[in-house]
Amino acid sequence: MLHTINKSPYEKNSFETCMRLAAAESSILLIEDGVYAAIDNTKISELIKENPSNFKFYVLEADLKARGLDKNSLIPNIEIISYKGFVKLTVENEKTQTWL
Amino acid sequence: MKFGILVNEGPYTHQASDTAYHFVKAALDEGHQIYRVFFYHDGVNNGTRLATPPQDDRHIPNRWSELAKEYKLDLVLCVAAAQRRGMVDPDEMKRNQKDAHNIADNFRISGLGQLIEAGIQSDRLITFGD
Numbered sequence: 001m002l003h004t005i006n007k008s009p010y011e012k013n014s015f016e017t018c019m020r021l022a023a024a025e026s027s028i029l030l031i032e033d034g035v036y037a038a039i040d041n042t043k044i045s046e047l048i049k050e051n052p053s054n055f056k057f058y059v060l061e062a063d064l065k066a067r068g069l070d071k072n073s074l075i076p077n078i079e080i081i082s083y084k085g086f087v088k089l090t091v092e093n094e095k096t097q098t099w100l
Numbered sequence: 101m102k103f104g105i106l107v108n109e110g111p112y113t114h115q116a117s118d119t120a121y122h123f124v125k126a127a128l129d130e131g132h133q134i135y136r137v138f139f140y141h142d143g144v145n146n147g148t149r150l151a152t153p154p155q156d157d158r159h160i161p162n163r164w165s166e167l168a169k170e171y172k173l174d175l176v177l178c179v180a181a182a183q184r185r186g187m188v189d190p191d192e193m194k195r196n197q198k199d200a201h202n203i204a205d206n207f208r209i210s211g212l213g214q215l216i217e218a219g220i221q222s223d224r225l226i227t228f229g230d
Contacts, residue, residue: 083125100230
């Protein structure tokens with residue numbers, strides 16, 4: 001299953017709730033202000049690094065760039081994808097849960 | 101693959117309408133079919149033809165209209181959400197005795213059943229919102 005998060009973890013708790021509730025091995029895509037969750041050395045970056053449920057993390061490149069961020073600011077092993085990659089993820093996963 | 105798209109956020113609010121648009125474009129570019137885009141809640145405001153954003157800004161309603169024209173997309177505004185927010189097509193204008201209508205080209209107003217049907221008929225239903 002694919003989960004998309006579009007709000008900053010410093011604004012809403014949807015990211016942390018998703019991390020707590022999503023089934024193991026789920027894919028989590030960070031879009032819009034959700035990309036702030038992908039920054040390394042923050043109070044929530046450990047949560048992603050520990051990753052006990054073995055999630056696969058993705059971040060949308062256009063939204064990263066729009067916020068002046070690039071792969072150097074990110075937690076390692078978060079995959080940067082395009083809109084084409086976003087579409088591909090929704091095809092590969094039978095269900096997409098949008099966290100609002 | 102057939103996609104149904106649900107847009108719950110108005111234009112120029114945060115970013116959900118932009119994300120939905122870019123997702124739809126990317127899906128079309130990949131050869132997928134968009135069964136319907138359903139605009140619900142504040143999302144119905146994407147369907148106004150009276151918006152005049154600054155010239156150097158994207159024109160969100162026109163952008164949807166033009167994409168719909170090019171790809172024959174079905175853009176549907178939820179009728180109950182539209183009535184609450186003053187989104188009116190010629191039929192609704194007559195039915196509710198309004199003095200004007202404001203719906204943009206290639207949008208139409210219909211009921212929530214259209215969202216359910218899109219969910220049934222599409223392989224994927226993807227939500228964009230706030």
